[in-house]
Amino acid sequence: MSGVEAVDGQDWRVFRATGAAPSGPPPELPPAPPWRRFRGGPPQPQPPDDEEAARRRLGHVDAVPQLDAESTDIVNAALLLRRPLLVTGAPGVGKSTLAYLISRELGLGRVLEWNIVSRTTLRDGLYAHDAMGRAQAIAAWRAGLHPTGTPAADPGAEDGRPPPALGDFITLGPLGTALLPHVRPRVLLVDELDKSDIDLPNDLLHVLENGSYEVPELVRDARDSARVHTSDPGVHAVVREGRVESLEFPVVVITSNGEREFPAAFRRRCLPLDMRTPTREQLLAIVASHLSVLPPEAEVLVDLFVKRIDAGGTHSLDQLLNAVQLTTAGTFRADGSGRKLLEMLLRDLAKGR
Structure with a gap:
C-alpha cells in the first residue's frame, strides 16, 4: 500500500478515487488541523444531491480507481489539511471531473461550479x-x-x-455558498482559473486563508440578520451581521490548463496535482462506466487513443467517448467513410481543424 500510514495503524485515506457512492453512511473526514478550524454558524442543512450532473461526468462507476496511487494520496492530503487542490494537466484529461469524483464518493452533495472567464472578479464568486x-x-x-x-x-x-x-436581492455565488457553515464540507470547482484577470488569484488569498468574507450591503443594513438566496436552487441561508464564516472548509478543486503561472503566495496555499492521462485499463473502465457495457470496438479505439497520446498529440476523453458511442449506433461500420469519421473524432486538437 503506497503513501504514509497513520501512527495508530489506521489508514489515513478516506478517498479511493473510484467515484462510487457510499453504500451506507458517508465516510467521516479526518479532523481538521487546529489552524484550519472555523466557527461559523448557524449550521446549514444538508445540501441537495445532483446525481444527474454526477452521472453525466462519471457514468455508472464501479470500484475501479480512476487515479494513480500518488494522485489519490495528494487528494487525501488536501482533505486532511483542508487545503485547495490546484489541478493541472492537458485539456480534456478529466481535471474538472475530479470534483465530482470526490463529491460522489464521500457523499458531499451537489458540486458548486465557478467557471472563470477573463472578466471574473472575486465578488462574482462570493455574491x-x-x-x-x-x-x-x-x-x-x-x-x-x-x-x-x-x-x-x-x-x-x-x-x-x-x-x-x-x-431578497442578494444571491451567494458558488464560492460564497461553499463557505457557508455546512456541517460537512461542500465541494467547490473553480474551473480554469488561468483564464482569469491577473488579480483574481491574489484576491482569493484572504478568503482561502480565513474561510470567511463579508457582504458590505448587509453589514450596513440595520437588521442583525438577513435571509439570502444561495447557489443551490431553492435553498436560502441566514447571514448574521453581514459576515459568512465556514464551519468546515470546503473541498476546493481549482483547475488550470497551464496557460499562466500563479503567484507564489497563492501556490503555497494549494496542493499541486498534475493529472496524467489515464492508463489503458482506466480508459476501458471509464468507457464501460459511461456506456454501462464495453462495446466490441472499445478496445481497438482505446489502443488507438493511447497510441496517439504517446505520439505527443493533444486529445480529450470526450473524443474517445464520442468515438466509442458512434460505433454502437445501429448500422455504423468502422471502415470506409465510417473510418474517416472516427479519424475526425480522434483528431489531434493541437492542430486546429
Whole structure:
C-alpha cells in the first residue's frame, strides 16, 4: 500500500478515487488541523444531491480507481489539511471531473461550479446584489403596489406590508455558498482559473486563508440578520451581521490548463496535482462506466487513443467517448467513410481543424 500510514495503524485515506457512492453512511473526514478550524454558524442543512450532473461526468462507476496511487494520496492530503487542490494537466484529461469524483464518493452533495472567464472578479464568486431590482421593489412598495403590480386597497398605508427585505436581492455565488457553515464540507470547482484577470488569484488569498468574507450591503443594513438566496436552487441561508464564516472548509478543486503561472503566495496555499492521462485499463473502465457495457470496438479505439497520446498529440476523453458511442449506433461500420469519421473524432486538437 503506497503513501504514509497513520501512527495508530489506521489508514489515513478516506478517498479511493473510484467515484462510487457510499453504500451506507458517508465516510467521516479526518479532523481538521487546529489552524484550519472555523466557527461559523448557524449550521446549514444538508445540501441537495445532483446525481444527474454526477452521472453525466462519471457514468455508472464501479470500484475501479480512476487515479494513480500518488494522485489519490495528494487528494487525501488536501482533505486532511483542508487545503485547495490546484489541478493541472492537458485539456480534456478529466481535471474538472475530479470534483465530482470526490463529491460522489464521500457523499458531499451537489458540486458548486465557478467557471472563470477573463472578466471574473472575486465578488462574482462570493455574491451578487440586484440593486436595480431592489430599487424597483422599494418604489413599488412606496406606491402601494402589490408584488403583481396592481394597486393596493389603501396606497397611503402601503397595504400594511413591510418594505422589501435586502436579503431578497442578494444571491451567494458558488464560492460564497461553499463557505457557508455546512456541517460537512461542500465541494467547490473553480474551473480554469488561468483564464482569469491577473488579480483574481491574489484576491482569493484572504478568503482561502480565513474561510470567511463579508457582504458590505448587509453589514450596513440595520437588521442583525438577513435571509439570502444561495447557489443551490431553492435553498436560502441566514447571514448574521453581514459576515459568512465556514464551519468546515470546503473541498476546493481549482483547475488550470497551464496557460499562466500563479503567484507564489497563492501556490503555497494549494496542493499541486498534475493529472496524467489515464492508463489503458482506466480508459476501458471509464468507457464501460459511461456506456454501462464495453462495446466490441472499445478496445481497438482505446489502443488507438493511447497510441496517439504517446505520439505527443493533444486529445480529450470526450473524443474517445464520442468515438466509442458512434460505433454502437445501429448500422455504423468502422471502415470506409465510417473510418474517416472516427479519424475526425480522434483528431489531434493541437492542430486546429
